Amino acid sequence: MIPKIEKASKEEIKAFQEEKLKDTLEYLNEKSPFYKRFFKENNINVLKIKKLEDLYKIPVTTKDFLQRYNDDFICVPRAEIIDYVTTSGTLGDPVIFALTDNDLNRLAYNEAISFECAGVKKTDVMQLMTTIDRRFMAGLAYFLGARKLGAGIIRVGSGIPELQWDSILKFNPTYLITVPSFLLKLIEYAKQHNIDLKNTGVKAAICIGEPIRDQDFSLNILSKKIKKDWDIELFSTYASTEMSTAFNECEYHVGGHHHPELIIAEILDENNNPVKNREVGELTITTLGVEAMPLLRFKTGDMVQANDEKCKCGRNTMRLGPVVGRKKQMIKYKGTTLYPPAMYNILNNFSEVESYVIEVFHNELGTDEILIKIASDNISEELLLDIKDHFRAKLRVAPKLEYASSEEIQALRFPPLSRKPVDLIDHRLQKNK
Numbered sequence: 001m002i003p004k005i006e007k008a009s010k011e012e013i014k015a016f017q018e019e020k021l022k023d024t025l026e027y028l029n030e031k032s033p034f035y036k037r038f039f040k041e042n043n044i045n046v047l048k049i050k051k052l053e054d055l056y057k058i059p060v061t062t063k064d065f066l067q068r069y070n071d072d073f074i075c076v077p078r079a080e081i082i083d084y085v086t087t088s089g090t091l092g093d094p095v096i097f098a099l100t101d102n103d104l105n106r107l108a109y110n111e112a113i114s115f116e117c118a119g120v121k122k123t124d125v126m127q128l129m130t131t132i133d134r135r136f137m138a139g140l141a142y143f144l145g146a147r148k149l150g151a152g153i154i155r156v157g158s159g160i161p162e163l164q165w166d167s168i169l170k171f172n173p174t175y176l177i178t179v180p181s182f183l184l185k186l187i188e189y190a191k192q193h194n195i196d197l198k199n200t201g202v203k204a205a206i207c208i209g210e211p212i213r214d215q216d217f218s219l220n221i222l223s224k225k226i227k228k229d230w231d232i233e234l235f236s237t238y239a240s241t242e243m244s245t246a247f248n249e250c251e252y253h254v255g256g257h258h259h260p261e262l263i264i265a266e267i268l269d270e271n272n273n274p275v276k277n278r279e280v281g282e283l284t285i286t287t288l289g290v291e292a293m294p295l296l297r298f299k300t301g302d303m304v305q306a307n308d309e310k311c312k313c314g315r316n317t318m319r320l321g322p323v324v325g326r327k328k329q330m331i332k333y334k335g336t337t338l339y340p341p342a343m344y345n346i347l348n349n350f351s352e353v354e355s356y357v358i359e360v361f362h363n364e365l366g367t368d369e370i371l372i373k374i375a376s377d378n379i380s381e382e383l384l385l386d387i388k389d390h391f392r393a394k395l396r397v398a399p400k401l402e403y404a405s406s407e408e409i410q411a412l413r414f415p416p417l418s419r420k421p422v423d424l425i426d427h428r429l430q431k432n433k
Contacts, residue, residue, distance in 0.1 A: 003113060005261050006315045010308075013260045013316065018051055020288045021264060025049055028296060031075035034065070035296060052264065060272055060284060060297045066095045066242075073293045074098055081292060085137040087241045097137070097241050098292040104144060106289050107137075107244055110262055111145020114248035117257055117313075118206055118235040120175055125152035127173035129164060129182060130208065130420070132157070137241045138208065142177050158182075158420075161189035172201040179420060180207040180222055180234065181348075187229045197230045204233040206248075209420050211322045211341050212236050215305070217254050221348040238320060242298055243285050247320045252312050255319030262288055265318060266297070267306050280305045280324055301327045303339070329426060331360055331368050336397045340424045343372070343399075346390050352378040353387075357412045358399075361427035368428070370399035375406040 005016055025046040028035040039046060042059055049057060066073060074081075082101050086094040099107070120126065126146055132139035132155055146153040156167050158179075164186060167173070176183075183205060190197050205226075212223040212234050219227065223234055238256050239246035245263045247256025258265055266274060267281035275281035283300045303324040310316045325339025332338075340358060347356050359371045376383065388398035413421045 001116065002314055003259070003261060006257070006259065006317050008316060010316065014052060017260050017264055017288070020261070021052065021055075021286065022050070024286065024288055024294060024296070027075070028294060032073065032294070034069050034072035037072070055264075055266065055286070055297060056272070058297055060268075060299050061295060062299050063095065063301065066298075070096050073295075075294065076100055076292050083140070084135065085140070085241060086135045095241075099244075100291040102289075102291050103244065106262070107141045108144035108148040110245050110259065111141045112148040113259060114237065114246040115145055115149055115151065115206075117248040117250050118175075118204065118237075119251055120146075120149065120151055122150040124175055125154065125171060125173045126175040126177055126206075127154045127156055127164070127167055127171070129156055129176060129178035130158055137244070138239065141239075141246075161185050165189060165193070165195060168200055168202060169195070174201060174203050176202060176205040176232075178205055178207065179209045180205070180212050180226060181210055181421070183226045183230065184222075187226070191229075202230075202232055204235060206235045206237055208237055208239075210344070210423075213253070213322045214345070215321055215324070217321070220345050222345070225348065225351075236322065238302075238323060240300060240302075242295060242300065244287060244290060245285075250311060250313040250315065254311060255307055255321050257311070257313075257315050258318040258320065260317055264288065265306070265320075267304065268299070277308050278305050282327055283320070303327055303330075329360075329424060331370065333368050333370055333399065334397045336395065338370075338395060338397070342395060343370075343391075344423060346394055347372070347374075347387070349390065350383070350387060352376050352383055354406060355409045355413070357404075357409050357423060357425060359425045359427065372399055372401050373404040373409055373412070374401060375404055375409045379403050 005013060029039060029046045044058055080100050081098040082104060083099045085097050128139065128142055130139050132143055143153055143155065154167050154171050154173055156164055187197065212220060213236055214220050226234065235249045236256060237246050237248045243263060245259060247258060249256055264286040266284040268284050269275050269281050280303055283302045283304050285298050285300060286296050287294045305321045307319045311319060325341055329340055330337060343358060347353055354375045354377065356372060356374045361369055363369045384401045387401060391398040412425060413423065415422065
């Protein structure tokens with residue numbers, strides 16, 4: 001069931017969001033220690049912010065503010081906080097987020113309509129292949145969303161292919177919620193243990209944490225590898241703790257759908273001006289209906305492009321394309337601007353590459369350097385030269401490559417407190433802390 005507002009006209013969606021924005025501004029001005037001070041310091045009269053176009057009058061909020069004034073963003077008494085989570089810390093120190101009972105209900109609604117966007121029905125059973133503990137919002141959101149939708153869910157957690165297959169064969173899930181590269185591990189295990197991939201009952205995977213499409217929405221190398229052996233439908237989903245909202249693909253796979261009842265989304269350039277439709281900019285969000293820690297014009301750090309055209313599914317909402325990269329993870333290498341996803345796509349093209357990790361650091365001249373560590377059973381100079389040739393052909397530059405053991409790369413990709421694999425280690429960020 002598509003929410004009514006998501007099928008409304010552009011004018012109706014805009015008017016709806018402007019009413020929600022007024023409520024949010026009044027709430028922040030009354031309840032938020034940070035924003036109350038922020039409005040005063042910047043001479044902002046919230047009563048004069050009436051249209052979405054007026055948002056430019058308010059300075060943006062960045063992750064630096066969240067890290068420095070974390071507690072000041074909380075708008076409710078401690079007794080009303082039900083759940084505490086932390087961000088993944090990809091671009092710096094993790095930030096604490098608090099949720100009230102109403103926030104958890106909002107989270108459940110968000111995930112339920114996101115699942116519905118991917119075709120999940122009450123009769124489906126989903127296998128959750130990500131952690132629900134370790135202060136991780138996403139795992140909890142998936143569980144709450146399935147519960148609200150009325151679908152079944154199997155909470156297996158991350159890793160352990162043997163346990164995953166035991167659950168698939170025992171409970172017959174129809175959807176998997178997983179990091180897409182882990183599907184390759186499941187395929188490998190199935191081949192080794194004579195499991196028939198065509199006879200599992202799994203019809204689709206909701207993919208988190210890694211891109212599965214190129215910017216033109218075609219399947220990227222990772223997805224093609226998966227579908228070559230396991231012909232299931234792959235759905236992309238994009239979300240973050242700060243947004244408490246997801247952008248999910250529908251059955252037409254042309255971008256993640258915006259939920260206007262939950263969030264205002266702006267795509268801004270370096271000067272915080274809106275970019276044109278389909279131009280790349282930084283996603284900047286204002287949460288709607290959040291009680292404990294609402295955010296106003298928060299710059300996510302994710303570089304994306306949006307499409308405003310109506311989708312064939314009937315939704316008339318903005319759609320976000322695959323994340324181009326993180327703004328702070330932009331690499332300027334030998335005069336060429338690179339984002340990690342482009343490098344992942346090249347490395348995933350090589351079946352000989354068992355696993356890898358990319359390290360970025362500053363050299364003695366202060367410019368960016370890239371070192372890619374690769375684990376392979378087929379160690380040869382020819383393989384390294386072949387990979388470098390592909391980098392030159394696709395990205396015009398070739399980074400430094402070296403072999404490492406599977407154990408070393410595993411340790412780098414899964415540090416002790418990590419909740420998801422770390423494919424990029426950015427020593428520039430660590431140095432700047």
